[in-house]
Structure formats: structure tokens, C-alpha cells
Amino acid sequence: MAVDPVTTSAPAPGADYVETASAAYRDILQIIETVEPRIAAATRKEIADQRDSLKLIASENYASPAVLLTMGTWLSDKYAEGTIGHRFYAGCQNVDTVETVAAEHARELFGAPYAYAQPHSGIDANLVAYWAILATRVEAPGLADAGVKNVNDLSEEGWEKLRAQLGNQRLLGMSLDAGGHLTHGFRPNISGKMFHQRSYGTDPETGLLDYDALAKAAREFKPLILVGGYSAYPRRINFAKMREIADEVGATLMVDMAHFAGLVAGKVFTGDEDPVPHAHVTTTTTHKSLRGPRGGLVLATPEYSDAVDKGCPMVLGGPLSHVMAAKAVALAEARQPAFQAYAQRVADNAKALAEGFLKRGARLVTGGTDNHIVLLDVQSFGVTGRQAESALLDSGIVTNRNSIPADPNGAWYTSGIRLGTPALTTRGFGPDEFDRVAELIVDVLAKTEPAAAASGPSKAKYSLADGTAERVHAAASELLAANPLYPGLTL
Template identity: 70%
Template sequence: MPELNPDMPAELSTESTAFRAALDVIRSVEPRVADAIASELTDQRESLKLIASENYASPAVLLAMGNWFSDKYAEGTIGRRFYAGCQNVDTVESVAAEHAKALFGAPHAYVQPHSGIDANLVAYWAILGDRVEKPMLKKFEKRQINDLTDAEWAEMRAAFGNQRLMGMSLDAGGHLTHGFRPNISGKMFDQRSYGVDPATGQIDYDGLRESAKEFKPAVIVGGYSAYPRKVNFRIMREIADEVGATFMVDMAHFAGLVAGKVFTGDFDPIPHAHIVTTTTHKSLRGPRGGMVLCQPELAEQVDRGCPMVLGGPLAHVMGAKAVALAEARRPEFADYAQRIVANSQALAEGLIKRGATVVSGGTDNHLVLIDVDKYGITGRQAEQALLDSGVVTNRNSIPNDPNGAWYTSGIRVGTPALTTRGLGTAEMDQIADLMHTVLSQTTSDAGSKAKFHLDPAVSDRVSKQATELLAPFPLYGSVTL
């Protein structure tokens, strides 16, 4: 059971005082929850976090989520709520949207989505509303869906069905929400995937163009969860325009690189996409949540997210989003974003020079995708062997993966979290060495894609080296529990 530090300094920092007081209050009601919270901080401090979709939010962001806003219902949007007494919710939502628009240069921002999946659902239904609902209401000479007759409603519902969507294939680095059958997006749309050039591991824009001309999708989705290169959004918008599609970009993984001006010009989705979705954690370093940015013509549809597909807005999380977005507007965030990519490239180079196979031969962004088949193991085996050695990663499909999406042949690693801790390119090379040591000494048990053997002495040694590597870079150094 975690205990508060008896050797605490005589004068605690403001952050320490705040978190200790919060844990004391929680412990008075349910000690197990307080202990789990304290244990989570200990675990995160002691591990090499290389999960590409994780980061460390600031104490200000974390503290913004624990307050009285959690008690409020606020369905609707700013100034148009279904509940009274939401003037303070209007304030935090307005501040968050203001920061989002200024940070990304977007005409409109909607900060209510609870997650990236929610943000994508809002975007999809906003697109369908713009492409189907608006013209059909005009055809029926009606202003509201509720005014339709049963026959008109049946005709509109039929028009909503079977719309077409194109997104990046899962093994090429796409996301489940880009039209895959297990996800609601795969049930909403008739979907076709685009992939990468087998020779380069990078998007085949010519192939995407030809497929789009044949398939004629209503929506083309750009963005990824495991693609290690930049995306040319100018070309993708040109393709969308050629086939009359709405161009949507899911920048959940690389929003911090857009905010930090690492991705500009053709590689910044905001000037090119009709609508952009993102999470607010990951490389943006905020609370867990989502956001939609769009052009003015889609703003009205997007603002219907609640109650269209969202429940009551989480005002306490919107407050934390406002704090995180304010932090991202500071000059030091741009330096942080640049260091994320420098670290990612150093990690890729360190792995390659030790003989690892890196998908696409390198990286332009925050993540590296490693093909572990060369080591004679599956992604699932590699993930667990690394975890046993103090290195936290996740298994991931690679292009044309022979092991499928569960066992996989790849490991995805990312640098946003360790960059937040202050680690640099020299440390990335050391991490590459630790990872290669584990992977090269892990062997697959015969006939199994999950069981493996790794000498415990190796995992213990690497785990100790990982702890020593992290020692000069304390996590939440201002917080003493």
C-alpha cells in the first residue's frame, strides 16, 4: 500500500499540497482508490513510457478536472443550453474554443467530444447532415427534421444509408474509426481502404486517386494511428475535390506537431481539410478528450454534436482542455514539438544501426514502427518481453501483417511522453540499445504466438538500466506524496 513520504520537505510545493490534500480526502472515503492513484504515479515514474498515444499532462491540467463543474448538466452549446445555470460552463467552453481556434488557425472549434471516437462520430454525422439532411430538407421545403412526414423521413433515412467512405487500411497505419467493421464507422459506411506502396511503406497517392475515382466516396479520411511519415494533405484535398468528396482529417496522433508548427504548409491539415478531428491528450499533452475543428459551412452541424451523438458535456474536462490549449500556445511548446520529432528520429536511427527493421525506413513524426519478425517473434511476444524489462510499448500491425491485428508483427513506439520528461537524443540511442537487447534475446516458444522465453537476468538488467536512465529526469518533480 503506497504511503505518503515521511521525508517530505518542510515546505511543500503548491502542487504537492494540492495532490496530497486531494488524496487525503479520497482516502477518507475509499482508501483503495487513493492507493491506486498514488501507485499509478509511482509506476509511471519508474517505467520507460514509449506508448505513442500517451503523454504526461501538467499539474494544472490534472487539477482542472477535479472540481464542481463535474456536477453540471449542460446539453446544447454556448448560449443555447437545455439546462439553466450554465453561465460558467459557457465561460470555460468559450475559452477552450478560443484557444483552439487561435492555436490551429481554425475558423470554428467544438470542444465537447469526450474522446477521439466521439469526435469522429460528430464529424461523420455533421458531414452526412451537410450532404444529405440539408439538401433533403430543402427539397421537402422543411426546416427541421421533426417537421417531416413519415414518408419523407423514410426517404431521408434511405438517403443516409450506404454512403461511401475511404480511409487508410488498418495494417498501413489507419484507425478503427476510419471505417472498419468492428467500429460504428464500418457499420455507417460502405468502406474501402487505401494503403501504402510496398516498396517505400509510404502512402501511394496515385493509387489513392485511382481508387477514389472508381469508388466515388462521400468522405475521404486522412490521418493515422501508426503511420510514421508526414501526409501531404494538399494532394489528398485535390483528390477529394476531384471526386466530390468531403475531406476529413483525424489528427489525433499528431495534433501537437501541428500546434507546435512542426507540420506546416502541405502537411498542416487545417488549411486543406473541410473538417479535422483530434484528441486533446497524446502529443497535445492535455486531458483525455476530443475536439472538432471545421470550416464555417459545417459549424452548425458540428455544434449539434450534443445531443446528436454525445451525452452531457464534461465541463470539468473542457476546463482542462482550455488550460492545456493555453499551455500549447506558449513558445516553449513549439520547442517541445520539435524535440518530439528529433527524439523519434534518433530512436529510429538507433534501432536501425543495431539491425532492427523499421517500417518505411525511418520516421517524420512522433512514432516508430518496428517489424519484429526479423527477431523471430510476434508483436505480442515483443510487447510482453519489453514490458517485463521496464519498457512500455504496444504491439501493432504492420503493412501486410501475416500475424493479423491481435498477435501482429510490429511494435509501435513513440516519444511524446519521454520528451515531456526531458529525455533527449542521447537517451533515445540508449533506449534503442535496451530494446534491441531484449528483442534479440527473446525467443518464441514452439507453436505459440504468445509464449516466449527471455532470460530473467536479461530483463532484470535492462529494467535496472531503464530506471537508471530515468533518474536524472524526474516525473512531476514538483509533486511529493
Template identity: 75%
Template sequence: MPTTDVTAKATIAYQAMLEVIATAEPTVAEAIRKELADQRGSLKLIASENYATLPTLLAMGTWFSDKYAEGTVGHRFYAGCANVDTIEATAARHAEELFGAQHAYVQPHSGIDANLVAYWTILSHRIELPALEELGVKSANDLSEQDWETLRHRLGDQRLMGMSLDAGGHLTHGFRPNISGKMFHQRSYGTDPATGFIDYDAVRAQVREFKPLILVAGYSAYPRRVNFATMREIADEVGATLMVDMAHFAGLVAGKVFTGDENPVGNAQVVTTTTHKSLRGPRGGMVLVDDEFAADVDRGCPMVLGGPLANMMSAKAVALAQAKTPDFQAYARAIASNAKALAEGFLRRGATLVTGGTDNHIVLVDVATSFGLTGRQAESALLDAGIVTNRNSIPGDPNGAWYTSGIRLGTPALTSRGFDADAFDRVADLICETLNATTAATASNGKPGKAKYEMAEGLTSRVHDEAHELLDANPLYPGLEL
């Protein structure tokens, strides 16, 4: 069906949907309309956000939402799940074919859920049957608290090593306030202080000394590619399981931008991901595993998860099917090339970037060095000007994780709208114009503030006008009229 026909049908569907919602709660219907207007009218550069396709969005709002389906395909704890089996099996098949994975588990509700499922999958798999028999039980589900303490000790005190938060890792990679930092005896690896790049020799030395049970690779704010083949070699040296969280860059893997040593699937035994972000699907998660972990990961519900969200699994199936097309591969290549254009635009204008550039979808700007601002000040000033970003820590950040010294930018969302390299260069110019005309303001106690800022008069309206030229040239859901 031609795109124009799809859009015309979607317009009718959404208009009817909003009318029906308004009969029950008009405030919600109006908020939905306003959210679309807000997204259409702003430059969205949050690296973890995107725009799902209309078929994907429509797949979320069906009566699959009404089904309980604990268990997995063919092994449910509820009757009447034949259609759920169909959509879950379809989503898993698409994921396996798209990524070249041996087995896919598509039930996780989010990336954090996917990581928890993965951790418990690895732990369950590593508990050897003789050890269970010694404890007088047949299944890990029968273990007492004391039994688990004994097994944690036998498993090297459940040690986990992941990238530190300020170097670009995620809070679920062992950050102490997160459950992952409480489940495991944890240690982090960072990046080279001089370059911001991963120092594989340093990681190897840390792994040899700490001997983790799980070595986690992947990132949420590292603007470079990772050699996952080298990370697997490091993990194998100490008998660790390599787990990769590719939530941010799954679209670049699916689109064949990351291949060979830079493709986590085939190098890591366990790979987790979200299905939104660069993959451009619904909000949710997945776990891809080698066959040896398949039986363990399929127990994600009830091991970690509650009932799977069948409506979201159906939307995952739609998005994964779309990601198998040549059009998606072209989209993935554009994400990476647009990120380079954005980075080069900043560098030409004198801004400082962590690692000096990018070769994925992320650009991390050191706003403290470049503009004399905290990340929070820069984020807020840009939002005033209609540019949506998020503040982010940089390696060795003196301002901590709340105020930060950086802003993280990503190219997936605006690339979905059709922005090209020239458009992203203009985006870099608008950001630099805004931040150069923003100054840190003093707090009420007269000391330098980390949150307050002042902007030059007339700046926001001028930047808004220039941004709207780009937005109007690259409309969001063109032809969709609500």
C-alpha cells in the same frame, strides 16, 4: 509563477486530495499513489499516451463535474450555465487561435466521439433543404428510418474511404466492426507494398472509382507525414468532403512542426483530434471546421453526445493555453527529433522499421522480421523489462490484428520527461537487447506459439537497472512529493 512554486503548491494540493479520498475509499487513494509510482518507474513509449501538466490535471477535479450543460455557449437546455459558457468559449478560442481554425467544437468526450460528431456534421450539412422539403420535413431531426434510407441513396449510399487498419489507419475510419464501418458503405486505401508510404496516385484512382462522400486522412500507426493539400485535391475531384483525424499528431501541428501542405487545418474542411496524446492535455476530443460547418457541428449535443463534461473542457482550455507558448513549440520539435533518434538507433542495431524510418512521432518496428517474435510476444517481454509499448499490425500483417507482427513506439511521453536524442538511442539499445534475448516458445500442443515466449536469465533485472538510470535522470513531475 516559477515552476518550483507551482510544484510546491501542487504537492500540497495532491497530498490533501489523497488524504480526503482515503477517508471515503482508501483503496482508490492507494491505487492513485501506485499509478504515479508505476508511471515514474517505467519507460512509457505508447504513442497515444503522454503526461498532462499539473495545472491541466488539477483543472479536471473541480465542481464543474457537477454541471449539466447540454447545448452550446449561450444556448443551453439547463439554467445556471454562465460559468460553463465561459470555460467552453475560452477553450474554443484557444483552439481556434492555436490551430488557425475558423471554428472549434470542444465538447467531445473522446476521439471516437469527435469522429462520430464529424461524420454526422458532414452528413447533416450535405442534406440539402430541397431534398428535405420533398420528404415533407423541415429538419433532419424529423426524418424517419425510410427517409434516411432514401437520403443515403441520394448521397451516394453514404460512402466513406479511409486508410486501412494494417496500413496505419484507425478503427473509426471505416473498420467494419466499428460503427463507422456500419454507418457507411466503406472502402479502404492502403500503402505502397514495397515502401510502406502512401501512394497518392493509387489513392486518387481508388477515389475516382469509388466516389466517396467522405475521404478520411490521418492515422494512428503511420510513421510518415501526409500531404493534406494533395488529399484535398483528390477529394475535390469527386466532390467529397476531406476529413482529417489528427488525434495522434495534433501536438506537431500546434507546435508548428507540420506546416503548409502537411498541416490539415486549412486543407481539410473538417479536422478531428484528441486533446491528450502529443497535445499533452486531458483525455477528450475536439472538432475543428470551416465556417460552413459551424452550425452543424454545434449540434453535436444532442445529435451524438450527451451532456458535455465541463470539468474536462476547463482542462482543455488550460492545456490549449499552454500549447500556445514558445516552450510548447520547442517541445513539439523535440518530439520529432527524438523519434528520428529512436529510429536511427534501431536501424544501427539491425532492426527493420516500417517505411525504413519516421518523420513524425511514431516508430513502427517489424519484430517478426527483426527478432522472430509476434507483436504480442515482444510487447509482453518488454513489459517484463519495464518498457511499455503496444503491439501493432504492419502492412499485410500475417499474424492479424490480435497477435500482430509489429510494435508501435511513440516519443511524446518520454520527451515530456526531458529525454533527448542520446537518451532515445539508449532506449533503442535496451529494446533491442531485450528482444534479441527473447525467443518464441511453443504452445501446449507443441506447435509454434504466438503468445508465449522465453527470456534469457537475468535479462529483466539488468534492463530494469539500465532503464532506471535514464528515468532517474529525467524524473516525472520533479519535486512533486506524495
């Protein structure tokens, strides 16, 4: 099944587009080479490696040349702290246009009343959201009684009390081993340090989110913020139910849809599965399934928009204007009908990948998928996630190890492999190709064995049966050759 040439969600471009993009990249690399040839060489090697590997990392994709080229402009040279029309630097009229267009596309694409395009990354977007919620909902102690109209007029004692109050607010998010993200309250992360935090998990038998158990935890803990969303949960979430839980305990519902934003934009997730109509604040990255540049967005209801708009200088430094421009281009692409077809293929391919594993006897967390993620439990192969990840990489298959619920190997070595379908779907892979991918992965893992380190058993070292890596890599190359990355693009 062919996808639009050169990985663009707009109508398929012709030969002129491809040759123009080729010429642009050749010129760019030649210019870089005159200054630092090692960087030019590494860049050429990166595209070669990506073309010659099965990319199954769920958080990665391939952006279009239009998106990529937008980042390499003189917009990078402009400082623009502040907000649209209210900057701390002069001469920001063109950045105002860029940010306005990016926010406009985000609002229209997701049906949100407000969008903020400045966050540099997903963690930045989440930090902006957290502090905007705190700023909106946590009142400075004794303001009214002291006749103080602005927090900036607080005494030092008042500030100390406010800092203690801000740092003692409660956050309830999905645990890391259940599929949540580091920024959802994981203790070593800043989100786990700035909040009084608890985690909710999944049903120990099914691996599925238990809304009754979540509601019970929320009633007991009474969080200020209830966080929904995931980075490694292979199922859809009912955000209408999550909003009911949040409303019952007086919490703000914040949803991090960084992983599945493309499925929301592509109308695969609608109704109760679309977080935007139900959440007070929604955050996302713009890469992953959305197929844009690396960056973040915050969507919000009107009551939180003013505080979110102060993301700079509250949390962020100067916005990356060239990346905001690339976000605008990617969001414009995602508003095309072809993107909806792409998003549906991402979900269909994930089901095909899951079925390919199941019919070959592999174990999947939750027993399958209904989004873009497949979480493979590798314990039945007798290896850790770290060993599986490395053996697959040797064989031309790029994945990432990931915790599974109640993981006996912890978050570093893990017992799982997280797989995602967005990138290979962009390349044109369909259900038959993903079934073959499952076959190749099972082949590699069945021929991988733990190896002992000098000091004893190792959770990292492994051995792969002779010839397996070469044979599987050759088979992967056949699939890749039939679905080239940036077809016709020559460097």
C-alpha cells in the same frame, strides 16, 4: 536535456509551484483515502509505475499539474447539454465561459475558423464530424417535391428512405494495417457499419502513402468523405494533395490529427503538412502529443460549423465541463513558445530512436520516421508483437503491439511494435537517451523466444533469457532517474 519542471509548457515554475502542487495532491489523496483507500492506493501506485517505466506508447503523454488539477473540480457536477448560450439546463453561465475559452484557444492555436470543445474522446469527435458532414451534405429525399421545409416533418416512409440514404454514403479511409485508425472505416467499428466503406493502403514495397493510387481509388469509389490522418503511420502527409483528390471527386476532406496535433500546434508541421488549412473538418484528441486531458476537439470550416455545433444532442450527451476546462488550460500551455521547442524535440527524438534501431540491424516500417512514431517490425527477432510487448513490459519498457502492412499475424497478435517519443520527451530525454532506449529494446527482443502452449505453438507465450529483464530494467531506471517525472513532486 532538461525540460520544464513538472511537465508544463509554460516557463519553468519555481519551488513554490512544486510545493503547492505537492500539497494539493497529498490533500486530495488523503481525502480519497477516507472513503475508498483502494482507489487512493491504486492512484499512488500508478504515479510510481509511471515514474519507474520507459513510456513509449505513442498515444500517451504526461499532463501538467495545472491540467490534471483542473479536472478535479465542481465543474464536474454541472449538466450543460446544448451550446454556448443555448443550453437545455439553467445556470450554465460558468460552463459557457469555460467552453468559450477552450474554443478560443483552439481556434488561435490551430488557425481554425471554428472549434468545438465538447467531444469526450477521439471517437466522439470523429462521430460528431461524420454526422455533421452527413447532415450538411445529404438531402432528405423528396423534401422539395413534397413541400417539406424541415426533416422533422418527414413522413415515416420519408424517414426510412433518409435512413437508408444516410447509411449508404461512401467513406474512404486508410486501412488499419497501413496505419489508419479503427474509426476510419474499420468494419467492426461503428464507422465501418454506418458507411459503405473502402480502405486505401500504402505502397507494398516502401510502406509509403501513394497519392496516385489514392487518387485512382477515389475516382473509382467516389466517396462522400475522404479521411486523412493515422494512428501508426511514421511519416508526414501532404494534405494539400489530399484536398486536391477530395475536390476532384466531390468529397469532403476530413482529417483525424489526434496523433500529431502537438506537432501541428508546435509548428513542426506547417504548409502542406498542416491539415487545418486544407481539410473541411479536422478532429483531434487533446492528450497524446498535445499533452492535455483525455478528450476531443473538432475544427471546421464555416459551412460545417452549424452542424458540428449540434454534436450535443446529435451524438453526445452532456459535455464534461471539468474536462473542457482542462482542455482550455492545456491549449493555453500549448500556445506558449516553450511548446514549440518541445514539439520540435519530439520529432528530433523520433529520428534519433529510428536511427538507433537501424544501426543495430532492426527493421522499421517505411525505413524510418519524420513524425513522432517509430513502427518496429519484430518478425526478424522471431516473435510476434504480442510477445515483444510482453517481454518489453517485463523489462520496464511500456509499448504497444501494432499491425504492420500485410501483417501475417493479424490485428490481435500483430508483427509490429509502435513506439512514440512525446512522453519521454516531456521527461527531458534527448537524442542520446533515445539511442540508448533503442539499444535496450533490441537487447530485450534479441533475448526473447516464442514458447509453446499446452496445445502447441503460441503467438502469445514467450521466454526471456535469465537476468535480461532485471538488467534492462536497471538500465532503464538509470535513464529515468536522470530525467524524473514531476521533479520535486512528493506524495
